[in-house]
Amino acid sequence: xxxxWRVGIIGCGAISRNHIEAFNTxxxxxxxxxxxxxxxxxxxxxxxxxxxAHTTSVEELLAHGVDIVSVCTPHPTHEEVVLxxxxxxxxxxCEKPIAIQLSSAERMVAACREAGxxxxxxxxxxxxxxxxxxxNSFIEGRLGTPVLGQCNVILHRDTSYYSxxxxxxxxxxxxxxxxxxxxxxxxxxxxxxxxxxxxxxxHIATFKHGEHIEVEDSAVATVRxxxxxxxxxxxxxxxxxxxxxxxxxxxxxxxxxxxLEFPEGxxxxxxxxxxxxxxxxxxxxxxxVDPNVDLGSINGALIPYHVAQIADFIDALHEDREPxxxxxxxxxxxxxxxxxxxxxxxxxPVRLGNSVSTA
Ligand SMILES: NC(=O)c1ccc[n+]([C@@H]2O[C@H](COP(=O)([O-])OP(=O)(O)OC[C@H]3O[C@@H](n4cnc5c(N)ncnc54)[C@H](O)[C@@H]3O)[C@@H](O)[C@H]2O)c1
Numbered sequence: 052x053x054x055x056w057r058v059g060i061i062g063c064g065a066i067s068r069n070h071i072e073a074f075n076t077x078x079x080x081x082x083x084x085x086x087x088x089x090x091x092x093x094x095x096x097x098x099x100x101x102x103x104a105h106t107t108s109v110e111e112l113l114a115h116g117v118d119i120v121s122v123c124t125p126h127p128t129h130e131e132v133v134l135x136x137x138x139x140x141x142x143x144x145c146e147k148p149i150a151i152q153l154s155s156a157e158r159m160v161a162a163c164r165e166a167g168x169x170x171x172x173x174x175x176x177x178x179x180x181x182x183x184x185x186x187n188s189f190i191e192g193r194l195g196t197p198v199l200g201q202c203n204v205i206l207h208r209d210t211s212y213y214s215x216x217x218x219x220x221x222x223x224x225x226x227x228x229x230x231x232x233x234x235x236x237x238x239x240x241x242x243x244x245x246x247x248x249x250x251x252x253x254h255i256a257t258f259k260h261g262e263h264i265e266v267e268d269s270a271v272a273t274v275r276x277x278x279x280x281x282x283x284x285x286x287x288x289x290x291x292x293x294x295x296x297x298x299x300x301x302x303x304x305x306x307x308x309x310x311l312e313f314p315e316g317x318x319x320x321x322x323x324x325x326x327x328x329x330x331x332x333x334x335x336x337x338x339x340v341d342p343n344v345d346l347g348s349i350n351g352a353l354i355p356y357h358v359a360q361i362a363d364f365i366d367a368l369h370e371d372r373e374p375x376x377x378x379x380x381x382x383x384x385x386x387x388x389x390x391x392x393x394x395x396x397x398x399x400p401v402r403l404g405n406s407v408s409t410a
């Protein structure tokens with residue numbers, strides 16, 4: 052077993068900073084090489100963080116000798132990078148969404164299993180203590196069994212968000228809009244807490260950003276879970292000012308918990324704990340806060356949770372167990388939003404089938 056895990060970062064764009072800082076924070080891990088198809092970006096990132104090597108080729112990075120790669124590239128490229136890492140016997144931390152198609156996610160999960168390497172996918176919001184309290188409240192039976200949920204992702208993006216990054220906003224290069232890129236985090240929380248999603252019915256629309264993108268900037272959906280629980284999803288990047296994101300769950304005891312991330316990127320906190328005869332509520336929207344936070348600040352505020360999830364991944368390697376969020380978990384969230392796209396296109400509810408095999 053490696054004493055120091057040698058890490059390669061693939062994709063040196065906006066989110067790579069979170070991965071580099073996370074691995075460099077964790078004792079026993081060290082980023083030894085970075086890769087970007089853009090040579091200047093790779094060199095600049097290596098220079099900024101004092102990383103000894105950089106390359107434009109994934110093959111060269113893998114040949115350099117690494118134990119783990121972080122995949123921080125655009126959505127449709129995740130599969131080829133993960134398959135190459137698995138073939139080289141290298142463990143993988145992959146950014147969300149795992150992929151933009153279910154078949155692709157399934158190939159990634161299968162390749163990592165067959166190669167005996169671990170696959171973790173970033174859903175760092177699961178590491179908020181409020182999210183864990185929500186989850187544990189059901190595990191420990193304090194809310195009873197899940198009955199109702201909602202997830203409201205009410206965000207602001209300006210035009211430059213889409214124009215500054217060429218791969219954003221098309222079905223081929225991004226795979227979707229607000230559902231694929233932003234709401235997926237909260238859809239993941241919803242299904243993590245409420246259980247296996249079974250059927251979805253949804254609509255999508257492009258209200259604000261239609262001149263720049265072909266994907267949706269807004270969506271609504273209902274979800275029915277295998278347990279019988281019901282939930283709604285509302286998501287948009289056409290809002291100004293942003294109201295952040297909220298996930299609310301109700302149990303069969305009648306008790307409700309509401310988690311709010313506001314402004315975007317700030318650690319989610321429980322704003323409501325309501326049980327029979329008792330409501331413990333804190334002020335939802337603090338005054339004097341800039342609601343439209345820039346992307347760098349959002350990503351920066353999330354670094355501690357990248358650290359927490361990547362630390363769990365390293366522990367999973369040491370303990371030879373599954374990471375807290377593995378490929379199957381990430382595929383479940385993807386299945387929900389792809390079901391919403393299918394339903395929006397067909398006009399009928401979509402049954403989601405089973406998640407990928409964990410065998
Ligand atoms: N977990 C989060 O909160 C969070 C936040 C932001 C982005 N993300 C995810 O991170 C991923 C990257 O997003 P970003 O905002 O950093 O994008 P970005 O466009 O800023 O960076 C992507 C980088 O990958 C490089 N690249 C493209 N194809 C490559 C390849 N085949 N090999 C090597 N490099 C390649 C590009 O040149 C670019 O520098 C996406 O999956 C995105 O959804 C997650």
